Amino acid sequence: MQFDWISYAVKAVGVILVLWIGFMVIRAIVKRIDKMLSKHDMDPALRGFAVTIARIGLKVMLTISVLDMVGVGVSSFAALIAAVGFAIGFALQGSLSNLAGGVMILIFKPFTVNEFIQGAGHTGKVKEIQLFQTHLLSPDGKRIIIPNGELSNSSVVNYTREATRRIDFVIGIDYGDDLLKAQGVILDILKKEERILKEPAPFVGLLELGDSSVNLAVRPWVQTEEYWPVYFTLMQAFKLELDVAGIQFPYPQMDVTVKNPE
Numbered sequence: 001m002q003f004d005w006i007s008y009a010v011k012a013v014g015v016i017l018v019l020w021i022g023f024m025v026i027r028a029i030v031k032r033i034d035k036m037l038s039k040h041d042m043d044p045a046l047r048g049f050a051v052t053i054a055r056i057g058l059k060v061m062l063t064i065s066v067l068d069m070v071g072v073g074v075s076s077f078a079a080l081i082a083a084v085g086f087a088i089g090f091a092l093q094g095s096l097s098n099l100a101g102g103v104m105i106l107i108f109k110p111f112t113v114n115e116f117i118q119g120a121g122h123t124g125k126v127k128e129i130q131l132f133q134t135h136l137l138s139p140d141g142k143r144i145i146i147p148n149g150e151l152s153n154s155s156v157v158n159y160t161r162e163a164t165r166r167i168d169f170v171i172g173i174d175y176g177d178d179l180l181k182a183q184g185v186i187l188d189i190l191k192k193e194e195r196i197l198k199e200p201a202p203f204v205g206l207l208e209l210g211d212s213s214v215n216l217a218v219r220p221w222v223q224t225e226e227y228w229p230v231y232f233t234l235m236q237a238f239k240l241e242l243d244v245a246g247i248q249f250p251y252p253q254m255d256v257t258v259k260n261p262e
Contacts, residue, residue: 011069014069015066015069018062018065018066018069019062019066022062022065022066023059023062026055026058026059026062029054029058030051030054030055030058033050033051033054034047034051037050037051095132097149098131098132098133098147098148098149099131099132099148100149100152101147101148101149101150101151101152101153102129102130102131102132102133102134102148102152103131104148104152105129105134105148105151105152106129106131110156110158111126111129111156111158111161112126112129113126113127113128113129114126114160115158115159115160115161116158116159116160117136117156117157117158117159117160118156118157118159119146119151119154119155119156119157120146120150120151120154121154122136122138122144122146123136123138123139124136124137124138124139124142124144125137127143130148131148132147132148133145133146133147133148134146134148134151159224160224160225162224163223163224164197164221164222164223164224165221165222165223165224165227166200166219166220166221166222167219167220167221167222167227167230167231167234168217168218168219169217169218169219169234169235169238170207170215170216170217170218171186171215171216171218171238171242172210172212172213172214172215172216172249172250173213173214173216173242173247173248173249173250174213174214174247174248174249174250175213175214175250176248177214177246177247177248178247179206179214181245181247182216182242182245182247183204183205183216185241185242185245185247186204186216186218186238186242187202187204188241189234189237189238189241190202190204190218190220190234192237193220193230193233193234193237195222195223195226195229195230196220196221196222196230197220197221197222197223199221200221202218202219202220202221203217203218203219203220204216204217204218204219205217211252212250212251212252213249213250218234218238220234
């Protein structure tokens with residue numbers, strides 16, 4: 001049987017042309033996808049991931065088409081790819097879970113960089129959001145790296161997303177002190193603090209009659225960035241002003257009765 005060099009040469013040239021044109025088309029499509037995603041203000045990490053997936057998928061389709069041209073069984077090749085993909089997915093299921101979590105975080109944005117959050121048992125300021133993990137900076141300066149799979153599957157408290165926050169104080173006074181006087185002193189302190197919002201109005205009310213103290217709920221609203229500065233200023237003011245007014249902060253007390261054994 002004579003080897004047909006001409007037909008194989010023609011087929012080889014056809015394959016090379018298909019690959020050359022195919023890669024040019026893929027490059028153009030990928031650039032178009034990247035440009036389209038950038039117009040929608042998508043996160044750079046998520047945009048890069050989507051572009052990479054599109055590029056790989058198009059190249060796989062081109063490869064299968066070329067193999068079909070040269071007579072390689074596409075069905076067996078596809079089955080091999082599926083088997084390899086299943087094995088890789090099973091081996092990297094933890095990493096894939098983190099990847100999926102990162103994509104969900106970048107799409108739905110429960111938090112963004114520089115917001116202060118609590119999630120997966122950790123609290124801190126968001127420094128980086130990567131596809132596989134999120135970096136937090138704790139209040140005492142520790143870098144916390146959390147897998148996105150854990151973070152996306154747990155409750156997240158975002159402390160800085162809203163413009164205002166309420167500060168909750170519980171001030172205990174002695175049972176023998178004047179309740180209305182104590183409320184008046186606290187309200188005067190709140191009125192003097194300019195960083196406290198007028199609306200919603202600050203609230204001072206009787207919270208509970210405790211075992212050793214009468215507890216007042218004090219609830220002013222502030223701008224979120226002013227939360228801690230106002231908190232510490234008010235705590236000091238409560239102590240100083242209530243001392244001047246003669247309002248006592250009671251200590252826990254216990255009455256002990258000793259029986260005479262006689």
